[in-house]
Amino acid sequence: xxxxxxxxxxxxxxxxxxxxxxxxxxxxxxxxxxxxxxxxxxxxxxxxxxxxxxxxxxxxxxxxxxxxxxxxxxxxxxxxxxxxxxxxxxxxxxxxxxxxxxxxxxxxxxxxxxxxxxxxxxxxxxxxxxxxxxxxxxxxxxxxxxxxxxxxxxxxxxxxxxxxxxxxxxxxxxxxxxxxxxxxxxxxxxxxxxxxxxxxxxxxxxxxxxxxxxxxxxxxxxxxxxxxxxxxxxxxxxxxxxxxxxxxxxxxxxxxxxxxxxxxxxxxxxxxxxxxxxxxxxxxxxxxxxxxxxxxxxxxxxxxxxxxxxxxxxxxxxxxxxxxxxxxxxxxxx
Numbered sequence: 001x002x003x004x005x006x007x008x009x010x011x012x013x014x015x016x017x018x019x020x021x022x023x024x025x026x027x028x029x030x031x032x033x034x035x036x037x038x039x040x041x042x043x044x045x046x047x048x049x050x051x052x053x054x055x056x057x058x059x060x061x062x063x064x065x066x067x068x069x070x071x072x073x074x075x076x077x078x079x080x081x082x083x084x085x086x087x088x089x090x091x092x093x094x095x096x097x098x099x100x101x102x103x104x105x106x107x108x109x110x111x112x113x114x115x116x117x118x119x120x121x122x123x124x125x126x127x128x129x130x131x132x133x134x135x136x137x138x139x140x141x142x143x144x145x146x147x148x149x150x151x152x153x154x155x156x157x158x159x160x161x162x163x164x165x166x167x168x169x170x171x172x173x174x175x176x177x178x179x180x181x182x183x184x185x186x187x188x189x190x191x192x193x194x195x196x197x198x199x200x201x202x203x204x205x206x207x208x209x210x211x212x213x214x215x216x217x218x219x220x221x222x223x224x225x226x227x228x229x230x231x232x233x234x235x236x237x238x239x240x241x242x243x244x245x246x247x248x249x250x251x252x253x254x255x256x257x258x259x260x261x262x263x264x265x266x267x268x269x270x271x272x273x274x275x276x277x278x279x280x281x282x283x284x285x286x287x288x289x290x291x292x293x294x295x296x297x298x299x300x301x302x303x304x305x306x307x308x309x310x311x312x313x314x315x316x317x318x319x320x321x322x323x324x325x326x327x328x329x330x331x332x333x334x
Contacts, residue, residue, distance in 0.1 A: 002024060002025055002027075002028050005024060005028040005031075005032075006027060006028060006031060009028060009031035009032050009036050009037065010031065010036050010037060010040060011037055012037055013032070013035055013037050013038075013103075014032060014103075015103060015297065016032065016103055016110075018108070018109060018110060021103075021110045029110075029111075030076075030119060030123075032103060032105075033079075033080060033083075033103075033105045033110075033111065033116065033119060034075075034076035034079045034080055034119075034123070035079050036076070038075075038079075038208075039072055039075045039076055039079075041174065041205050041208075041311070041315070042071050042072050042075040042174070042178065043068060043071075043072055044201065044315050044319060045071070045174055045175075045178040045179050045182070045198075045201060045202075045205075046064070046067050046068040046071050046072070046178065046179075046182050047068075047319055048179050048197070048198070048201060048318070048319060048322065049064070049067065049178065049179045049180075049181075049182030049183045049186060049194075049198075050064040050067075050068075050182070050186060051319065051322045051323060051326055052179070052183055052194055052197060052322065053183050053186040053187045054326055055322070055325065055326045055329055056187065056191075058186065058187035058188070059186065059187075060186050060187075063134065063137065063138075063185055063186045064182075064186050066130045066133050066134050067130075067134065067182045067185055067186065069126065069127075069130045070126075070127050070130030070131050070134065070149075071127075071149075071178055071182070073123045073124070073126040073127035073130070074124075074127040074131075074149055074153050076123045076127075077120050077123040077124040077127055077153055078152070078153045078156055078157075080116055080119055080120040080123065081120055081153065081154070081157060082156070082157040083104055083105060083106060083116065084106065084113060084116055084117070084120070085157040085158050086104075086157065087104070087106040087107055087113070088113075089158075124153075127153075131146040131149070132146075134146070134185050138184075138185050138188070141184065142184075142185055145177070145181045145184070145185070148177060149173075149177070152169055152173055152177075156169055161225065161227060162224075162225055162226055162227075163226055164226055164227060164228045164230070164231045165228075166209070166213075166227060166228070167206055167209055167210060167213070167227070167228040167229075168228075170202075170205060170206045170209050171202050171203065171205075171206040172202075173202075174198075174201065174202040174205040174206070175195075175198035175199050175201070175202025175203075176195050176198055176202075178198075179194065179197070179198035179201070179202070180194055180195050180198050193255075193260045196251065196254075196255060196260070197255060197260065197261070199247075199251050200247075200248045200249075200251045200252050200255075200268075200314075200318060201248075201314075201315055201318055203244045203245075203247055203248045203251070204244075204245075204248055204307075204310070204311035204314050204315060205311065206244060207241050207244045207245055207307045207310075207311065208304060208307045208308050208311050210228070210229060210237060210240065210241045210244070210303075210307070211241060211302075211303035211304035211305075211306065211307035211308070212301075212303075212304040213227040213228065213229040213230070213237070214229045214234060214237045214238065214241070214286065214303045214304075215286065215300060215301060215302050215303050215304050216300075217229050217230055217234055217237070234285060234286070235285075238282045238283070238285075238303070239282075241282055241303070241307065242279060242282050242283070245275060245278055245279065245282075245307075245310065248268075248314060249268065249269075249275075252265055252266070252268050252318070253266075261321070261322075261325055262325050262328060262329075262334050264321050264324040264325045264328060265318070265321040265322070265325060266321070267317045267318075267320055267321040267324070268314055268317045268318050268321060270313070270317050271310060271313040271314040271317055274306075274309055274310040274313050274314075275310055275314075277306055277309075277310070278306040278307060278310045281302070281303060281306045282303060282306070286302050286303065287302065290302075
C-alpha cells in the first residue's frame, strides 16, 4: 500500500519507470493507468449534481453515491479503452504526445493488453453495477441515460475523437449528462436551471480537452486524427478556448443576476488570476521550446496546463460557492 502515490496519482499524472511500476500496489497502478487526476473532474460534476439536489431539498445519499461511483468508474473505463484503442492503432508509437507527458501503460511496456482489459472489465463492471442499481430505483429514463453513457465510453476514442466530435461530446457529457442526468437520477426531475448551472464547469472541462488537442495538433494531423482543433486550426482553436473560459464567468454572472444562484457564487472570481495567465498563453501560438519559467515535468503540456490549473481553481470555487449558497438557503438568509 502506497498512500503517498495514491495522493500523487490523484493530483498529477506521475511518470514512473518499469522498475518503479513493479513495486507499486494494485491501487496505485489502477490510479496511474486510468489517469485518475482527470477523473477528479467527473467526481466534481457528480458533487455539483448532489449539491444542487440538496439545495432543492431533493438529495438522496444512496443515489448520489451510486451516481458518483458509476460516473467515476465509467470515466476510468473510458481512459483505459482509449489507451488500448490508440495502442492497437499504433497512435502512441514514435514518442507520440500522449507517451511524453505520462505513462502509456501499453506503449511503455508496463502492462499487456490482456492486463489492461482486465482492469477495464473490472472498472466497467463496477460502473454498470452502479448503473443497474439506479435503473432499478429510477426506471426507464435512467436506462436511457445509462445507454448514452455506455455509448460515449465505447465510442469516444473512435470514431468521435477522429471526426471532430470528441470536444462537443465532452461538453455534453460533463454538463447536461453528468450534472443534469445526475440531478435527475437523484431528484426525479430536471429543471432547466440545473442544465444552465452545469455549463460553467462543463465549459472548463472542454477547455482542458481543447488545450490538450491544440498542444498535439500537429502530431494528431500527421496521425490522421481529426480532432476539432485539427479541423479548425491553431488560431481559431485558441480563440475558441478563450471564448469558453470567458463564457464560464458570463454564465455564473447570468445565474446570479437571474437569482438562480446568490452572489455567493461570485466566489469563482477568485480564479481570475489563473484566468489571466490562461488568456495570456492562449493569445499567442504555442512556443517551439519550453520556456525557462515552466516548471519541470510539464512540457510538452502547454495550453492544457493553463486550462487545467484554471479549471481546478474555478471548479473548487464553484463547488464552494454552491455549498455556501446551500447553507445560506438552509439558514434562511436568502
